[in-house]
Amino acid sequence: EVQLVESGGGLVQPGGSLRLSCAASGFTFSNYAMSWVRQAPGKGREWVSAITTFGGRTTYADSVKGRFTISRDNAKNTLYLQMNSLKPEDTAVYYCAQLRAYSSGPSYYTAPTNFGSWGQGTQVTVSS
Numbered sequence: 001e002v003q004l005v006e007s008g009g010g011l012v013q014p015g016g017s018l019r020l021s022c023a024a025s026g027f028t029f030s031n032y033a034m035s036w037v038r039q040a041p042g043k044g045r046e047w048v049s050a051i052t053t054f055g056g057r058t059t060y061a062d063s064v065k066g067r068f069t070i071s072r073d074n075a076k077n078t079l080y081l082q083m084n085s086l087k088p089e090d091t092a093v094y095y096c097a098q099l100r101a102y103s104s105g106p107s108y109y110t111a112p113t114n115f116g117s118w119g120q121g122t123q124v125t126v127s128s
Helices: 106-110
Strands: 003-007 010-012 018-025 034-039 045-051 058-060 068-073 078-083 092-099 115-118 122-126
Touching (some): 003 092, 018 034, 018 092, 018 122, 034 068, 034 115, 045 068, 045 078, 045 092
Parallel strands (some): 010 122
Antiparallel strands (some): 018 078, 034 045, 034 092, 045 058, 092 115, 092 122
């Protein structure tokens, strides 16, 4: 059974940092490109970032570019999202998800069919 378990969320002040983790099991982690997606209160899901199977390429939504860094450790079957310079508009539930494939084009990530399994999400709240 595929499992993706996010952790590391919490309450942080504007300008602060958080590091999210996603522990994967039940599949060969290194065979899959992975992604982070978020959903703010009352809004639809917004793709955040993606990474290739061995981490050689990454891509980001414009809203987080230069502030967030996606990475992975295939030996630990874990995906990460380092979030710096957090803003109140980053408040959301953050999900990790398998990808059918990696694409450098943001429009690829608007199609739900390009995603596989999802985690249950972790809440990030940016507030003073």
